[in-house]
Amino acid sequence: MSIVSIGVSGLTAAQIALSTSSNNTTNAYTDGYTRQVATFSESTSGSGVQISSVARQYNQFVTTQLNGSISAESALSTYQTEVSQIDSLLADSDASLDTLLQSFFSAIQTLTSDASDTAAREEVVGAAQTLVSQFNQLGGYLSEMADDVNTQIDDQVTQVNDLSAQIATLNQKISLAGALGGASNDLLDQRDLLVSQLSELVDVDVKVQSNGSYTVSLGNGLALVAGNDSFELAAGASASDPSKTAISYIDAAGNSVALGDSVLDGGSLGGLLDFRDTTLADTQNQLGLMAVSLTQAFNTLQAQGIDLNGDTGTDFFAVADPVVYGSTGNTGDATISAVFSDDVSALSSSDYTIRYSATDGFSVSRNDTGASVTATYDSSSGTLSFAGMDLTISGTAADGDSFLVQPTRNAASSFSTLISEGEQIAAGTSSGSSDNTNALAMLNLQTRDIVGGKSTLSESYASLVSSVGSTATRVAGQLATQSALTEQLTTLQQSESGVNLDEEAANLIVYQQYYQACAKIVEVGVTVLDTILDIN
Numbered sequence: 001m002s003i004v005s006i007g008v009s010g011l012t013a014a015q016i017a018l019s020t021s022s023n024n025t026t027n028a029y030t031d032g033y034t035r036q037v038a039t040f041s042e043s044t045s046g047s048g049v050q051i052s053s054v055a056r057q058y059n060q061f062v063t064t065q066l067n068g069s070i071s072a073e074s075a076l077s078t079y080q081t082e083v084s085q086i087d088s089l090l091a092d093s094d095a096s097l098d099t100l101l102q103s104f105f106s107a108i109q110t111l112t113s114d115a116s117d118t119a120a121r122e123e124v125v126g127a128a129q130t131l132v133s134q135f136n137q138l139g140g141y142l143s144e145m146a147d148d149v150n151t152q153i154d155d156q157v158t159q160v161n162d163l164s165a166q167i168a169t170l171n172q173k174i175s176l177a178g179a180l181g182g183a184s185n186d187l188l189d190q191r192d193l194l195v196s197q198l199s200e201l202v203d204v205d206v207k208v209q210s211n212g213s214y215t216v217s218l219g220n221g222l223a224l225v226a227g228n229d230s231f232e233l234a235a236g237a238s239a240s241d242p243s244k245t246a247i248s249y250i251d252a253a254g255n256s257v258a259l260g261d262s263v264l265d266g267g268s269l270g271g272l273l274d275f276r277d278t279t280l281a282d283t284q285n286q287l288g289l290m291a292v293s294l295t296q297a298f299n300t301l302q303a304q305g306i307d308l309n310g311d312t313g314t315d316f317f318a319v320a321d322p323v324v325y326g327s328t329g330n331t332g333d334a335t336i337s338a339v340f341s342d343d344v345s346a347l348s349s350s351d352y353t354i355r356y357s358a359t360d361g362f363s364v365s366r367n368d369t370g371a372s373v374t375a376t377y378d379s380s381s382g383t384l385s386f387a388g389m390d391l392t393i394s395g396t397a398a399d400g401d402s403f404l405v406q407p408t409r410n411a412a413s414s415f416s417t418l419i420s421e422g423e424q425i426a427a428g429t430s431s432g433s434s435d436n437t438n439a440l441a442m443l444n445l446q447t448r449d450i451v452g453g454k455s456t457l458s459e460s461y462a463s464l465v466s467s468v469g470s471t472a473t474r475v476a477g478q479l480a481t482q483s484a485l486t487e488q489l490t491t492l493q494q495s496e497s498g499v500n501l502d503e504e505a506a507n508l509i510v511y512q513q514y515y516q517a518c519a520k521i522v523e524v525g526v527t528v529l530d531t532i533l534d535i536n
Helices: 003-026 060-091 097-113 118-179 185-201 267-304 437-444 457-497 501-534
Strands: 036-042 049-056 205-208 214-217 223-226 233-237 245-250 256-258 323-326 335-340 352-357 361-366 376-378 383-386 389-394 402-406
Touching: 003 036, 003 049, 003 501, 049 185, 060 118, 060 185, 060 205, 060 267, 060 457, 097 118, 097 437, 097 457, 118 185, 118 214, 118 223, 118 233, 118 245, 118 267, 185 214, 185 267, 267 437, 267 457, 323 335, 335 402, 361 383
Parallel strands: none
Antiparallel strands: 036 049, 205 214, 214 223, 233 245, 245 256, 323 402, 335 389, 352 361, 352 402, 376 383, 383 389
16 A cells, blocks of 8 residues: 555544544534544554544443433422422411411301300301312312323323334434444434433333334333334323323224323323322312311201201301212213211221122222221112212122222312301300300310311311421422432533533644644655656
8 A cells, every 4th residue: 555545544534533523522512412432443454544433422321320310300300390389389378278267266256255246147157258268279279280280291291202203213214324334323312312301201211222223111111112113102081080181002003001100100291190199189188178077067066056047057068079980991880979978087088999899799998098998888779888978879880890989189179158147157056046055066176176087177287288398398308319310420421421622622633633644644655656756
């Protein structure tokens, strides 16, 4: 090989090296860009130099760890954003139910001093209406949050499907480029960026196939991307609870497979599902339980007393009946309606699931703990009684049918007063207009354990505020820890894959000098050839 050819091989290699370093420099701030390095090797002919590869400085293990951390951080961040709204709402002293409860019972205390005082009676009605209004506002706000979370879940499922389709398209392009022997570093960067974005939405497992394609799977092994194909998720009404959005997986045959929340336990999608089904649902149920407990206890006393007109008292408060949903997979024609029993002391803030077995009949379990619940079934009336409720079953249930019971989910937003005139308050137990016997019993409700038979109204609310606050604090702490881990992994990943401008500036100078040296070799080679040709 001539000296000129050797010099030219060096010029070519220097040009590629300069181009690579220049590309690194100009993409220093490009999201998802991975630093590339040109590798020099001796020419296959034995003389000169060649660029054997321009490879990405990429560590699959570190990237996998980083994506997992991003997914966990995204879930916690989403949860923290949502739970902090409830925490702020409940902790607001101006909107505190406890303050309004105290005002309500203070008005009743004033009434006990003179049961014939019409002004005192009107004060009780006014305080009750204010209390009910606050229950409605809190319940309505939480219902709107539930609707918003369902909308976010639907939107994020669309994003997951879009990212999966883009990854599958890049898989195809990368495989084709590899088969043709071409470099596809830019495509690899685009694909890794999409996987990182997908990890923010849902926790995924990535495996690299022999042809360079990615297989991207959910936690249960179902593939979102396999080679050139992508598989979609679908968002729709839950089979057991049409008020909430559930997620299913659409396989290659078009079949829909319902996904449990545990499958989607990471990313912002997992965070939304976790928040909705735990803190949000628990808060709605606990507020509803307070409304039901106050309604039942106060109405019971109203029925035992006499109002200012000498008539037996009528219901003071009202709440919606428990909600019962039959699963869409039921094959029987049974329907269930529910009402609260006269004694709701056994009622809890949990939802319940009723299942029917051809051999064992109806069985009931709590949704929060999974524990079995003692239930009594009267076949003659078709009534199933448990946990402070009486449920009437119409039609015939089939083996395997199930029903979801939400006793208090909508109680706070449906809470209302039925009395608008102070004279309707049954303060006494005789026809005397100044009899305050029943008013004293109403006042005692403030200190009685009427909520689930275990706590007072104030204690129940304080427990709810404390529980939500504790959850918000815990999640914030976990988020801070996870964010620190993500930052460490990002630093580690960037130390290998990120562009260092100082290093690239030095490389540009080195490669420039290298190019000039190789040009000198060519110049010398040409001079030698000219000298030889001039010899006669």
